[in-house]
Amino acid sequence: MDWGNILELSLRELIGVQAIVFALAAIGINVQFGYTGLLNFGQAAFAAVGGYGIAVIVTTYDMSFWLGLVVGIVGAIVLALLLGIPTLRLRADYLAIVTIAASEIVRLVGRSAWGRDVFGGSDGITGFSSAFYDLNPFTEPFEFGPFQFRERVLWVLVVGWVLVAVCTLVVWLLMRSPWGRVLKGIREDEDAVRSLGKNVYAYKMQSLVLGGVIGALAGMVYSLFQGAMQPDVYATNFTFFAYAILILGGAATVFGPVLGAAIVWFAFQFIDLALRGAIRQDYIPSWFMDANDTGAVRFMLTGIVLVLLLVFRPQGILGDRREIALDAR
Amino acid sequence: MPDDNLSLTAKREAAVAALADVPREPGAKKPDPILVADDVKRHFGGLLAVDVDHVEVQRGAITALIGPNGAGKTTFFNLLTGFDRANSGSWTFNGRSLHGTPPFKVARAGMVRTFQLTKALSKLTVIENMRLGATGQRGESFWRAMLPFTWRGQEDAITERAEELLARFKLDTKRDDFAGSLSGGQRKLLEMARALMVGPELVMLDEPMAGVNPALTQSLLQHVANLREQGMTVLFIEHDMDMVRDIADWVVVMGQGRILAEGPPETVMSDHKVIDAYLGAHHDQSLAELEEQLETGTLAEEVAAELGQAPAEAVPVEHTGETKDGR
Ligand SMILES: Nc1ncnc2c1ncn2[C@@H]1O[C@H](COP(=O)(O)OP(=O)(O)OP(=O)(O)O)[C@@H](O)[C@H]1O
Ligand SMILES: [Mg+2]
Numbered sequence: 306m307d308w309g310n311i312l313e314l315s316l317r318e319l320i321g322v323q324a325i326v327f328a329l330a331a332i333g334i335n336v337q338f339g340y341t342g343l344l345n346f347g348q349a350a351f352a353a354v355g356g357y358g359i360a361v362i363v364t365t366y367d368m369s370f371w372l373g374l375v376v377g378i379v380g381a382i383v384l385a386l387l388l389g390i391p392t393l394r395l396r397a398d399y400l401a402i403v404t405i406a407a408s409e410i411v412r413l414v415g416r417s418a419w420g421r422d423v424f425g426g427s428d429g430i431t432g433f434s435s436a437f438y439d440l441n442p443f444t445e446p447f448e449f450g451p452f453q454f455r456e457r458v459l460w461v462l463v464v465g466w467v468l469v470a471v472c473t474l475v476v477w478l479l480m481r482s483p484w485g486r487v488l489k490g491i492r493e494d495e496d497a498v499r500s501l502g503k504n505v506y507a508y509k510m511q512s513l514v515l516g517g518v519i520g521a522l523a524g525m526v527y528s529l530f531q532g533a534m535q536p537d538v539y540a541t542n543f544t545f546f547a548y549a550i551l552i553l554g555g556a557a558t559v560f561g562p563v564l565g566a567a568i569v570w571f572a573f574q575f576i577d578l579a580l581r582g583a584i585r586q587d588y589i590p591s592w593f594m595d596a597n598d599t600g601a602v603r604f605m606l607t608g609i610v611l612v613l614l615l616v617f618r619p620q621g622i623l624g625d626r627r628e629i630a631l632d633a634r
Numbered sequence: 635m636p637d638d639n640l641s642l643t644a645k646r647e648a649a650v651a652a653l654a655d656v657p658r659e660p661g662a663k664k665p666d667p668i669l670v671a672d673d674v675k676r677h678f679g680g681l682l683a684v685d686v687d688h689v690e691v692q693r694g695a696i697t698a699l700i701g702p703n704g705a706g707k708t709t710f711f712n713l714l715t716g717f718d719r720a721n722s723g724s725w726t727f728n729g730r731s732l733h734g735t736p737p738f739k740v741a742r743a744g745m746v747r748t749f750q751l752t753k754a755l756s757k758l759t760v761i762e763n764m765r766l767g768a769t770g771q772r773g774e775s776f777w778r779a780m781l782p783f784t785w786r787g788q789e790d791a792i793t794e795r796a797e798e799l800l801a802r803f804k805l806d807t808k809r810d811d812f813a814g815s816l817s818g819g820q821r822k823l824l825e826m827a828r829a830l831m832v833g834p835e836l837v838m839l840d841e842p843m844a845g846v847n848p849a850l851t852q853s854l855l856q857h858v859a860n861l862r863e864q865g866m867t868v869l870f871i872e873h874d875m876d877m878v879r880d881i882a883d884w885v886v887v888m889g890q891g892r893i894l895a896e897g898p899p900e901t902v903m904s905d906h907k908v909i910d911a912y913l914g915a916h917h918d919q920s921l922a923e924l925e926e927q928l929e930t931g932t933l934a935e936e937v938a939a940e941l942g943q944a945p946a947e948a949v950p951v952e953h954t955g956e957t958k959d960g961r
Contacts, residue, residue, distance in 0.1 A: 475780065483771045483789065484779035490755050490766050496717065497753035497825075501767050501832055502741035503774070511776050631756045631814035 306582035311575065313451050318574040322458070324566045325465035326352075326527045330547035331554070331562030332472045333519035338548075339556035340480060341512040342492035344397055347388065347404030348520045348547055350411040353539035354380040355521025356528035357415060357424065363433035365423050370436035374525070381521035384411075385514040393509045400513075408541055415536035429535035437529050461530045468526065469563060472519050477559045488512055489557075549611055555621030557628075564622060569607065576603040645863050649695040649883040650898070656884075658897035661688035668693040668836055668867050669714070669745070674723030676709055676891075683709045685891040686723070691836070696858065696868040698878045698899070700908075701888035707871045708750050710888070711840055715747045716740045727836065742769060744835035748842065750871070754821040756814025760805060763813050763824055764796035765789070767831025796831060802857065803827045804850075819846040823854070830861075837861055839870040843877055855881055875903070 318324065330348050337343040358377020362368050388407055392399040414420055416427040424430065443456040443463075454462065479485045487508050490498040495505045528534040554565025580599040583589045594602060614621070620629045656662045667690035676684040684706040691697050699707050712718035714725060716737040724733050727745050735743070755763050771792070772778050773785030800806045803823045808816060813824060826842055839858070846854055851874075859881045861868050872878055878885060878899055885902040887895040895905045902908055 478780045478782070479776075482779035482782065483765070483773035483785060484776055486758070486762055486766055487774055489758055489762075493755035493757055494753045496737075497749070497755060498766070499717070499737040500715070500741055500747055500749070500753075501828065502738050502746075502769050503766075504736075504738050515776075627812065627815075628757050631812055 306579070306586060309451070311578040311582065314578055315571050315575040317452065319567045319571040320462065320466070321570055322461055322465060322526065322530045324570040325462070325469055326523045326530075327547055327550050327569070328469050328563045328566035329465075329472060329523035329526065330520050330543070331551040331566055332469070332476060333516035333523070334544075334547055334551050335516075335556060335558075335562050336476060336479075336488075336519065337512055337516035339551065339558075339561075340485065340492060341488045341509060342397065343393075343509060343513055343516075344401035345388075345404045345513065345516060346401050346541070346544055347406075347408035347411075348516075348523075349539040349541060349543035350404070350408040351381050351384060351517040351520030352524030352527070352543065353408075353411050353415060353536065354384050355524035356534045356539070357430075357524075358521070359525055360425075360430035360433045360528060360534035361423060363436065364430045365425075370433070373433065377521050377525055378518055381517045382514050385517040386510070389510050389513045393506055393513070405541060405544075408539070408544060412536045412539055415539075424536070425534070427536065429533050431533045433534070434529045434532045458530075461526065465526045465530075468522055472522070473559060473563060480559065484508075492557075549607075552621055553611060553614060555623035558621070558623040558625075561621055561623045568622075572607065572610070573603050576606055645694070646859075646883065649692070649862065653692055653695060653884050653898065656692075658895075658901050660893040660896055662690070662896050664690040664692040666693045667691060669725065669727050669869070671714065671725035672723060674710070674713055674725060675721045676706075676713055676718065677721050682891050684713060684720070686710065686888075686893055689886060689893055689896075691867065691869055692884060693867050694862065694865065695883040696862050696870070696881055698882035698885045699869060699871045699888060700873070700875075700878060700885060701894075705888040706891040707888050708840055709891075711747055711838055711871065714740075715745065715838065741832055741834075744833075745838065746829045746832045746834035746836070747838035748822075748825045748829050748840055750840040750844070752818070752821040752825050754813040754816060754824055756812060758813055759810050760800065760808045760813055760816070760824060761793065761796055761810060763828050764800060764831055765792050767828040768792040768795070769832055792831075799827045799830055804853070819850060822846055823850075826854075826857070834866065836867045836869065839868065841871050841873065843872060843874045851877070879903070 330352060333351065334345060334348055337345045355377040358375075358380050359370065359373035362373035362376050363370055384407070388400070388403055392403050415424045415429075417424075418426060420426070438457060438460065441456060441460040443459050446456055447454045447459050480488075487498060487503050490501075490503070491505055491508060499505050524539065527538065550565035550569050551562050552565075553569065554561030554563070577599050580589070580594075580602060581596050584591065584594065584596050584599075618624075618626075620626050652665050656664055669691040671686055671689050673688075674684055674686045675682065699710070701707055709718065713720045713723075714732070716732070716735050716739070720733070724731060726732065727740075727743055730743065732740055732743065732745070741747075755766070758766070771785065772788055773782075778784045797806065797809070800809060803826070805820065805823055805827065808820065813821065816824060822842060822845060826839065829837060829839075842854065842858065843851055855877060858868060858870065870882075882899050885895075885897060885899050886893060887902060887905070887908050889907075894907045895902055897905070
């Protein structure tokens with residue numbers, strides 16, 4: 306087994322586009338769930354709206370890429386308002402139900418036959434990313450030790466990590482401000498916060514919108530990288546994967562989502578390659594599993610790791626143990 | 635210090651004097667009411683939990699709201715502060731109607747309440763709990779929150795005020811602990827201190843003494859009495875009659891949703907309606923008498939006599955059960 310190669314390919318995933326996309330999605334969920342206690346189970350819908358914003362504007366309507374960006378973000382804001390206005394006055398579970406339904410509605414409308422002219426049906430939309438790659442300042446592949454990145458990938462990675470950095474910075478600034486304090490108060494007990502003269506509804510809405518817009522950025526990065534906007538990428542497991550990453554890294558911590566995303570994608574790749582290597586070398590007998598099973602097995606192993614984590618480190622990698630201890634009181 | 639004490643009594647005397655000519659009857663008109671409620675009703679299914687015809691709360695005084703469990707006191711608080719919706723009725727605070735006003739606007743108007751079941755924000759530190767109470771914070775707007783220089787100065791001032799209050803409530807040593815790590819009584823204190831951070835005109839306390847140890851009760855009484863000195867009006871719910879007697883200028887008695895009686899503490903506590911509501915069987919005795927009996931032990935004897943054989947019969951049954959289980 307070529308461990309050097311396995312490690313190299315795994316480290317590529319550590320900083321790869323998938324890690325960026327899920328880091329962004331999880332940062333958004335962190336604002337909503339980690340800090341405010343809002344259960345948004347429809348982060349996939351926000352990502353899809355971001356992706357469709359660019360794809361529909363550029364390919365379907367043949368308009369500018371920049372307008373597409375604006376439409377994607379405004380679309381996420383509108384979606385947050387639509388979901389939030391009826392539910393944020395109610396108990397927390399209503400938002401959860403409505404968002405999970407909305408997430409499927411967005412996906413099913415996107416892949417529907419009658420919307421094919423606009424959204425491209427289940428095949429999705431392609432041909433909207435050239436404006437983005439035209440901006441690419443890199444003209445040559447980038448080499449760094451054993452790593453080599455083609456200029457296209459490099460451009461996505463740079464833009465993606467800049468976005469992650471900016472979002473993390475914004476969250477860091479906000480959560481050490483009085484605004485963030487109100488959100489955390491709402492998470493703990495919204496009636497107490499109301500009794501202190503804060504408009505809880507408005508703060509929840511701001512949190513939902515902010516998290517949703519960051520989710521839309523995730524969808525934009527992914528569809529630009531793929532050069533295609535495919536609705537089925539944004540099924541509900543997209544959301545739950547982002548939640549798993551957030552909980553692994555540590556909810557209500559600034560760097561938790563980023564760390565969680567990097568670790569998960571590294572581990573995915575590493576497990577997959579190591580298993581394949583072991584099967585090829587007959588370390589693992591073929592009656593037990595073959596190379597086609599590795600995809601499923603890595604999910605199982607990830608699940609086991611998550612369970613172990615929740616047992617031994619419920620606060621996540623970066624979380625504060627003392628906070629969890631409080632729940633037991 | 636002597637000056638302080640003088641003004642202390644002066645404020646109390648002023649409050650008592652203002653209420654001197656108020657008739658001792660439910661719904662009595664006050665000379666300078668800060669809060670006026672009319673025909674407030676709240677049904678829970680078939681139960682009429684609150685049915686208040688008319689009640690006024692005198693500005694600058696400490697008013698106690700007492701009544702047996704389930705009398706509707708907390709529900710009445712919830713209605714007044716917008717946490718629950720009345721089926722009918724109207725009420726004004728400082729002459730301004732607050733009917734249908736959401737809780738946060740009620741608080742901003744200057745009417746701040748605490749909760750019977752304490753609501754400490756567990757995963758915030760004590761000092762953050764306190765800071766959250768301050769109103770008009772620039773850093774609470776989304777855009778300015780990201781520019782710390784716009785709110786730093788204000789935050790420092792808020793922190794200073796919070797620390798003063800914490801010291802007064804003997805919580806300064808807990809400053810950086812999570813509120814969730816406080817004891818029940820300390821949480822009560824924190825909640826009260828936090829409510830004061832809002833800078834209220836009317837403080838509404840739902841059982842501030844519940845769960846606070848007797849040693850602290852005295853200092854807490856002092857805090858509540860001090861609120862009046864600082865020009866605030868206090869309306870509090872309490873079951874502890876000593877507290878009511880010690881600091882209340884006026885007492886309102888609720889029973890089954892209605893206002894049963896009103897008056898200064900001494901008058902109200904000898905009112906037969908109040909004693910009926912509270913004690914049922916011993917309606918022909920005043921509270922003071924009951925207390926005397928309690929102290930001399932005669933009441934305990936009476937109770938023991940009334941209960942008679944019951945415990946003597948129950949004990950052996952339990953006992954045999956236990957031995958069977960144990961062996
Ligand atoms: N949300 C609710 N749903 C149904 N019934 C309620 C509700 N809230 C209160 N009640 C009923 O209304 C009545 C008054 O309750 P409330 O909590 O106001 O009493 P209280 O005077 O505060 O009593 P305590 O001194 O025990 O705190 C009770 O009979 C209670 O069962
Ligand atoms: Mg009550």
